[in-house]
Amino acid sequence: MYCASIKPIRKRVTAPLIALALAGLSPVAHANFIDLTTNVDFSTWTLVGDATAFNNDLGDATDSYAQLNRGIGGGSVGGAFAPGPFIVDFNAPFEVSFRFFVAHSGGVDGEGNPVGVQGDGLTFFMTGSTPALGTGGSDLGYGGSGMNGYAFAVDTFNFDNEPHAVSVQILGDGSSSPLAFTETGLPDIQPADYYQWFGTVGFTPSGDEDETGTLSFEILQAFTSQSYRVEWSSADWSSVATDLYDDESNFLGRGIYIGFTAGNGLADDAHFVGSLTAAPPIPEPSTWAMLLAGLGLAGFAARARRN
Numbered sequence: 240m241y242c243a244s245i246k247p248i249r250k251r252v253t254a255p256l257i258a259l260a261l262a263g264l265s266p267v268a269h270a271n272f273i274d275l276t277t278n279v280d281f282s283t284w285t286l287v288g289d290a291t292a293f294n295n296d297l298g299d300a301t302d303s304y305a306q307l308n309r310g311i312g313g314g315s316v317g318g319a320f321a322p323g324p325f326i327v328d329f330n331a332p333f334e335v336s337f338r339f340f341v342a343h344s345g346g347v348d349g350e351g352n353p354v355g356v357q358g359d360g361l362t363f364f365m366t367g368s369t370p371a372l373g374t375g376g377s378d379l380g381y382g383g384s385g386m387n388g389y390a391f392a393v394d395t396f397n398f399d400n401e402p403h404a405v406s407v408q409i410l411g412d413g414s415s416s417p418l419a420f421t422e423t424g425l426p427d428i429q430p431a432d433y434y435q436w437f438g439t440v441g442f443t444p445s446g447d448e449d450e451t452g453t454l455s456f457e458i459l460q461a462f463t464s465q466s467y468r469v470e471w472s473s474a475d476w477s478s479v480a481t482d483l484y485d486d487e488s489n490f491l492g493r494g495i496y497i498g499f500t501a502g503n504g505l506a507d508d509a510h511f512v513g514s515l516t517a518a519p520p521i522p523e524p525s526t527w528a529m530l531l532a533g534l535g536l537a538g539f540a541a542r543a544r545r546n
């Protein structure tokens with residue numbers, strides 16, 4: 240018996256010129272490496288829910304932060320969505336990097352343990368849908384959003400029958416139930432002696448030119464070199480990615496929308512993502528990495544002074 244294959248309907252979207260400006264790329268280029276740790280001004284992103292953005296002038300650099308949710312009183316959810324789509328070749332490897340930290344509004348005690356309830360976590364998402372905010376608490380601002388595609392979560396609070404926090408997770412199609420997860424064994428994502436983490440999302444294609452392959456998500460602590468990784472081998476972008484066109488109806492490529500969400504329920508944590516822009520000349524790579532690592536603390540201290 241012959242069965243005809245049914246291809247997914249692909250939504251036609253006109254890509255604005257701002258589409259890849261965040262990564263310093265032409266809007267007609269494939270962005271198979273998206274670096275959100277540098278040259279992003281979060282005040283230009285769409286901020287929803289309780290999210291806010293602010294920039295710290297450090298003289299030789301500007302540190303831009305999006306605070307995704309309030310950290311006092313709990314029950315807060317918010318998100319930051321990039322102002323345009325990114326064009327990605329889903330039959331080639333790609334990588335996205337970002338940096339984040341979590342602040343306990345209650346501070347820490349004399350032994351460095353957090354005061355208050357930690358949770359619930361944050362996500363980085365990639366979708367072909369219009370970005371939308373989900374619900375808070377254990378949904379992390381992603382669950383209930385209705386977005387297709389995938390999200391990459393750092394979950395810092397668990398109920399029974401959930402992965403033990405702190406865990407790193409891959410989520411899908413607007414659900415907070417993980418497709419894959421790794422339990423880190425960490426009792427807390429933010430001990431008192433460091434703040435900043437780096438997150439990296441990676442994709443390895445199947446080689447069959449069908450936009451399928453393996454997704455990975457890894458978080459790395461810059462000061463301690465701790466790293467935790469989760470993989471999922473059944474990723475399928477063929478029904479997620481969007482066909483993008485310019486104003487003259489010229490096909491630009493397959494696109495995706497990106498952003499961050501976070502939420503807490505009865506917890507007290509605020510969740511931040513940050514990006515650094517250095518004034519010319521750009522430092523050498525090793526110097527740049529050290530500067531990024533140190534600014535996790537500098538940015539947190541500057542924020543604390545503002546509160």
